[in-house]
Amino acid sequence: MKAMLFRWPWLTAILLGLLVGLGAAAVAGENPAHVLLVLLKAAGGTPYDLGMTMVYTTPLIFTGLSVAVAYRAGLFNIGAEGQLVLGGLAATAVALRLGDLWPAFAGSSGVMGRIVAMLICGLVAAAVGGSTGFVTGYLRARRGSHEVVTSIMMNFLAMALASWLVIEKLHSVDTQNPETRTVGNVFKAVEFSAFDGAPVTIWFLAGIAAAGLVAFLFDRTMIGFRIRAAGENPVAATVAGIDTGRQMIIALTLAGALAGLSGLGDILGGAGRFRLGFSSDYGFTGIAVALLAGGRPMAVVASALLFGALHKGALDLDFETDHVTRDLAMIIQGCVILFATARWFHGKKKS
Amino acid sequence: MTCKTALSRTFILAFMAIMTFLAASDLLLGAEGLPKIRVGVVFDKGGRDDRSFNASAWRGLDDAKKQLGIDGKFVEAMDDNAYEPAIRTFARKKFDLIIAVGFGQAEAISRVAADFPDRRFALVDAVSHLPNVRSLVFGDHEGAFLAGAAAVMKSATGRVGFIGGMDVPLIRRFDMGFRAGARHVRRDATTISNFIGVTADSWNNPPKAKELALAQYNRGVDVIYVAAGASGAGVFDAAGAKEKFAIGTDSNQNGMRPGLILTSILKRIDVAVLKTITDAQAGKFTGGKVEFGVANGGIDYAVDHHNAGVLTDDLRRKLDELKSQIAAGTLKVPDYYVEADRATYKK
Missing domain, CATH: 3.40.50.2300 (Response regulator)
Structure with missing residues (x-):
C-alpha cells in the first residue's frame, strides 16, 4: 500500500507544482523560501494548524472518494457540490425536526444518543446524496444523457432548492445570515479537544473509514469488480455478461452518497447549523483530489490531506506575506493537477 | 527504472537543500520585533476593494497606518465558513486589535472573543455583547x-x-x-x-x-x-x-x-475604524456599542x-x-x- 501511496510520479507532480508556485511567488517579489515556510508552518506548525488542516481535509476525503468511485466506473461526477449541499441540508432538517418532536432527546448528551444521532444524520445525508446520484446514473445508463451535463445541472437545482429551504423554511430568527437554526446538542458531531480550538470532528475518522470501505469494495467484492470492469472496458464487460448500465447507476449512486456525507463535519461540528455557501467548492476540489490520487481510495486520503494543507497554508499567506495572497495556493493546485494528469494521459497512451 | 531512481535522488537532494535554506532563513526572519500595535482586519465577501462598504473600512486602516504608524494586516473571507478561522488566526498570532467588517461575522467574532478575553475586537454593522468587543453601528x-x-x-x-x-x-x-x-x-x-x-x-x-x-x-x-x-x-x-x-x-x-x-x-466606517485603532493604541479601548449617525x-x-x-x-x-x-x-x-x-x- 505504501508503494502505491507514494509512487514517485505523484510526488514529482507535487514538487513540480510547488516549484512553479514558488517561482510565481518569487516573481511577485516574495522570498520563495519564506513562502514555503509559511505554507509548511500553517499546515501543521501547531496542533491548531494541524487541526484546521484536518478540518479542511474532511470534506475533501468524501468528495474525492465520490469522484474516484465514479471515475473507476469510467464516469465523471461533477455533481458532488450539489450532493453535499443537499445531503447536509437534509441531515440538518431532520435533526431540527427531531429536535422539535423530542426536545429531551435533542438536548441530551449521552454516548448512545450521540451515536444514534450521528447514524441518523449520516444515513439521511447519504440517502439524499445517493438519490441525487441515482438520478444522474439512471439518466446516463437508461436515457443516454451525459452525466457531466446532468450532474452540473443538478448542482444548480440543488443550490436553488437549498436557498429556498434555508430562507423560507428553516431560517434562524436570531441572525441576518442565510443559515438555519442550530441543531440540538445530541446531533453535534463529536469534536476532538487535542487541537486547541480547531473543530476536528469524528467525521474525519469516518472519512478514513469510508476510504477503507471503498478500497475493500473495489478490491475484494464482486460489486466493485463489476464496476471496475465496466469502467475499464465496457465492451468486454458487456460480452462477459455484465450489465454496464447497472454498474453506472450503482457507481453514481454510491458517489452521490459519499458526496452527501462530505458536509457533515462542517455543519454538525463547529456552528451546528447549515449555512448557505458553507462549502468552499469542496465538490469541485474533490475532482482534483481524485485525479491526483488516480482514483485509488486510500490515495484519496493522502491527496485530500495535501489539498487540505494547501487550503490551510494559503489562508496564512494572507497574514504573513505582503506580495502574494491565497491565490498562490490555486496556482500550486492547478499545476499539481496539470502535472499529475499529464502523466496520466501519457500512461494511458502508452498502454 | 534507473532513470526514475536518479530523478528521485535529485528530488531528495533538492528537498534537503531547500529545508536547510529554510531553517537558515527562519532565523533571520524571526528577528523582527515590533513595539507598535498590530491590527488585523477581516473583510467580508465583497472584498476590500469593493469601492463601497469594505473600502471605507480599508481606508480607515490605511489612515491609521499612515497617521499612527501601526502595523496593519487584512484578509478577505472567501466563503461563509472562513470568518471564524480568519479572526481566530489573527487572535492566535497575537494581534492587539482585530476588526471584523460586516454583520455576517457577528457570531464568529463572539466565539473567538470569548476564547481570547485579553485581546480586543471590533465589529462593524452588528452588535456583540462581549466586554472585549466594540460594536460599531451606523444609522x-x-x-x-x-x-x-x-x-x-x-x-x-x-x-x-x-x-x-x-x-x-x-x-x-x-x-x-x-x-x-x-x-x-x-x-x-x-x-x-x-x-x-x-x-x-x-x-x-x-x-x-x-x-x-x-x-x-x-x-x-x-x-x-x-x-x-x-x-x-x-x-x-x-x-x-x-x-x-x-x-x-x-x-x-x-x-x-x-x-x-x-x-x-x-x-464613515473609516472614521470609526481609525478612532477604534487610536483608542486601542492609547490604551483607551472600551467594549460596548458605539453609534454613528447624521x-x-x-x-x-x-x-x-x-x-x-x-x-x-x-x-x-x-x-x-x-x-x-x-x-x-x-x-x-x-x-x-x-x-x-x-x-x-x-x-
Whole structure:
C-alpha cells in the first residue's frame, strides 16, 4: 500500500507544482523560501494548524472518494457540490425536526444518543446524496444523457432548492445570515479537544473509514469488480455478461452518497447549523483530489490531506506575506493537477 | 527504472537543500520585533476593494497606518465558513486589535472573543455583547432617508428606485429609510425596490445589479439608490448606458460615473475604524456599542467636483436642512430595526 501511496510520479507532480508556485511567488517579489515556510508552518506548525488542516481535509476525503468511485466506473461526477449541499441540508432538517418532536432527546448528551444521532444524520445525508446520484446514473445508463451535463445541472437545482429551504423554511430568527437554526446538542458531531480550538470532528475518522470501505469494495467484492470492469472496458464487460448500465447507476449512486456525507463535519461540528455557501467548492476540489490520487481510495486520503494543507497554508499567506495572497495556493493546485494528469494521459497512451 | 531512481535522488537532494535554506532563513526572519500595535482586519465577501462598504473600512486602516504608524494586516473571507478561522488566526498570532467588517461575522467574532478575553475586537454593522468587543453601528436609515429625498428632488418623473444587495434586515433598513425620504419630499412619489439575492454573493454580483437597474430605468425610474457593496458598479454601468442618475453608498463613489452619480451617502466606517485603532493604541479601548449617525457626522452625503454640477446649491441647502432636523431629533426616520416601524414595512 505504501508503494502505491507514494509512487514517485505523484510526488514529482507535487514538487513540480510547488516549484512553479514558488517561482510565481518569487516573481511577485516574495522570498520563495519564506513562502514555503509559511505554507509548511500553517499546515501543521501547531496542533491548531494541524487541526484546521484536518478540518479542511474532511470534506475533501468524501468528495474525492465520490469522484474516484465514479471515475473507476469510467464516469465523471461533477455533481458532488450539489450532493453535499443537499445531503447536509437534509441531515440538518431532520435533526431540527427531531429536535422539535423530542426536545429531551435533542438536548441530551449521552454516548448512545450521540451515536444514534450521528447514524441518523449520516444515513439521511447519504440517502439524499445517493438519490441525487441515482438520478444522474439512471439518466446516463437508461436515457443516454451525459452525466457531466446532468450532474452540473443538478448542482444548480440543488443550490436553488437549498436557498429556498434555508430562507423560507428553516431560517434562524436570531441572525441576518442565510443559515438555519442550530441543531440540538445530541446531533453535534463529536469534536476532538487535542487541537486547541480547531473543530476536528469524528467525521474525519469516518472519512478514513469510508476510504477503507471503498478500497475493500473495489478490491475484494464482486460489486466493485463489476464496476471496475465496466469502467475499464465496457465492451468486454458487456460480452462477459455484465450489465454496464447497472454498474453506472450503482457507481453514481454510491458517489452521490459519499458526496452527501462530505458536509457533515462542517455543519454538525463547529456552528451546528447549515449555512448557505458553507462549502468552499469542496465538490469541485474533490475532482482534483481524485485525479491526483488516480482514483485509488486510500490515495484519496493522502491527496485530500495535501489539498487540505494547501487550503490551510494559503489562508496564512494572507497574514504573513505582503506580495502574494491565497491565490498562490490555486496556482500550486492547478499545476499539481496539470502535472499529475499529464502523466496520466501519457500512461494511458502508452498502454 | 534507473532513470526514475536518479530523478528521485535529485528530488531528495533538492528537498534537503531547500529545508536547510529554510531553517537558515527562519532565523533571520524571526528577528523582527515590533513595539507598535498590530491590527488585523477581516473583510467580508465583497472584498476590500469593493469601492463601497469594505473600502471605507480599508481606508480607515490605511489612515491609521499612515497617521499612527501601526502595523496593519487584512484578509478577505472567501466563503461563509472562513470568518471564524480568519479572526481566530489573527487572535492566535497575537494581534492587539482585530476588526471584523460586516454583520455576517457577528457570531464568529463572539466565539473567538470569548476564547481570547485579553485581546480586543471590533465589529462593524452588528452588535456583540462581549466586554472585549466594540460594536460599531451606523444609522443607515438616516443616510438612506437623505438619498430618497435627494432622488425625488432630482427626479423629473417622481419615480425613484432602490437596489439592495442581500435581502436581510440591514438592507431593508436602507430601503425603508429611502422610501420614507422620497415620500417626505413628495407625497405621491413612487418607489421601486429590488434586492440582488439572498446569499453573501449578492455583495459581489455587478451583472445582476445592472440587469435590475436597467429594468427599473425602463419602468420610468430616473434616479436609483444602490446599497450593494461591489455590485453597485453594475448600477453605475446601467446609469451610463441610460444616461440616468444613480446614488452611491458607503464610500464616495461620485467619480465612478462623473456627472451621473448625484451623490454618495457616506458611511464613515473609516472614521470609526481609525478612532477604534487610536483608542486601542492609547490604551483607551472600551467594549460596548458605539453609534454613528447624521448627528455626529458618521453618516453624510458626498460633494466633490464630480457631482458639483448635478447636486445643485438648492438641493444641497434642502438636504442640509433635513440633516439638521434629523440631528436635532425633530424629524424621525422610520427604522427597520425598531419593532413598531418594522411592522409597517412591506417588501
